[in-house]
Amino acid sequence: MSSGKVLLGVLAGVAAGALLGILFAPDKGWNTRKKIYKKSEDYVDALREKFDEFLDNVSTKVDEVKEEVTDFSEQAKAKVNEVKKGTKTATS
Numbered sequence: 001m002s003s004g005k006v007l008l009g010v011l012a013g014v015a016a017g018a019l020l021g022i023l024f025a026p027d028k029g030w031n032t033r034k035k036i037y038k039k040s041e042d043y044v045d046a047l048r049e050k051f052d053e054f055l056d057n058v059s060t061k062v063d064e065v066k067e068e069v070t071d072f073s074e075q076a077k078a079k080v081n082e083v084k085k086g087t088k089t090a091t092s
Helices: 003-024 031-090
Strands: none
Touching: 003 031
């Protein structure tokens, strides 16, 4: 299971627990709705931060892979050029 799915599951569980706690607390309706709205904003902000961290990690990995592919490509081109030079000198 990926860490993203686990994190999403944990956040969903926490949100559901907080929502149920607020709904069953003895308070006025408008106050309860206000609390739910505030908690939902907090969870959305936390989820956005985690998603931004996830995107940063993915973009970092993509950049690393691009760099590795570029290095590998340059090494392969150098090997091909060496083989071509070796073939030319062998046939001459």
